[in-house]
Amino acid sequence: MFFCGKAQVELCQGAYFTEEQGQAFLDQHIPASLSDWQQRAGEIRMHIREGMEMGTIPPGPGTAPIINEKKVMDGYTIENVAFESLPGFYVTGNLYRPVKKQKSYAGILCPHGHGENPTGRFREQTQVRCAMLAKMGAVVFAWDMVGMGDSKQCDHHIAKGVKLQTINSMRALDFLLSLPGVDPQRIGMTGESGGGTQTFLLMALDQRVKVAVPCVMVSSYFFGGCSCESGMPIHKKGSYQTNNVEIAALTAPRPMLLISDGDDWTKHTPESEYPFMQKIYALYGRKNTVASVHLADEKHDYGPSKRKAMYPFMAKYLKLDIKAVEDANGNIDESKIKVLEPSALQVFTEAHPRPANAVQGDEAVLKLL
16 A cells, blocks of 8 residues: 555455455445446546556657567468567567458457466467457457566566556557558457456557457455456545446447356356346446356366357457358367467567567566656
8 A cells, every 4th residue: 555646555366355345346346327427437437547647658669669580370470579668668469360361350469368388478368369360351469478488678567567567459550550451340359367467457448449358367355366457446545435347348249258167256247246247237228248158167368169159259349250260060179270389479489579669577667657
């Protein structure tokens, strides 16, 4: 607990509420009308921006992105990408594009969670979903969490990590929209765990994203267990309090699919978080644009059944070709996706060294913020 101006600030981390407190909070914050919710939504956005110190966002450097090592796969291509989100700080990732030419393309942002062996965007579950979405006709970008993969300019647990990752998400969206043919009206975002947090935070702050699928993360009582999610005061200040369900509800009335499981903090989604979201969407007359898939026997990941719930939702709202990834019996088939070694997906190598202007170390990165 610390002080910010005159108001006492308290970080809400991990299971900050009990399960009962989380449910009680939702019950107490059901808005009576759309105007009540819009007023509340404005307050939540204001506190997120204040808590992240995002009143003013440093301008992007405007330098050209680095795109290299194109690989042609079965129905899609993969390229290694880096670009500056702040002068001297590089976002690193992979760009997946469909081989089939189209008049325009949906764009999908795919942030990842806190996975190891290998980390983040190199994991099978990340590679497969990005490749499948590209085969369906989308231009897809997956990028590193701070301190993971190629992003080695500072530690993952850097103070203000949630601010840096949100800026990186905004710059990732800028990059996606800068690509030829990407339709600004067909932009989606989906990530699991900490990538789910990145998904609903960007949805809250940036109306350019039109469709969201946060996987295994939206919880009434769990606020994110890492400093990159809840290490700055975005949930509480003085008498003000919110939780991640209200933040996720800022997506309304844009389409959202909640994917949950029975083994983590999303285990109550069918009877808790999802009904609250339906009430918010109903205020807009759009109750049917929020959906839920609950896998009670599964654990915390973005595994095959979770991905197979996401694909048709994205196809429906982003006008993708689901038949491009179906077998002869109409079942979604991921078997043709080849999972590559991290070395093939790395941006910075001996052949492609990190740019000379890249800042190094926590202190230097914090100065950029």
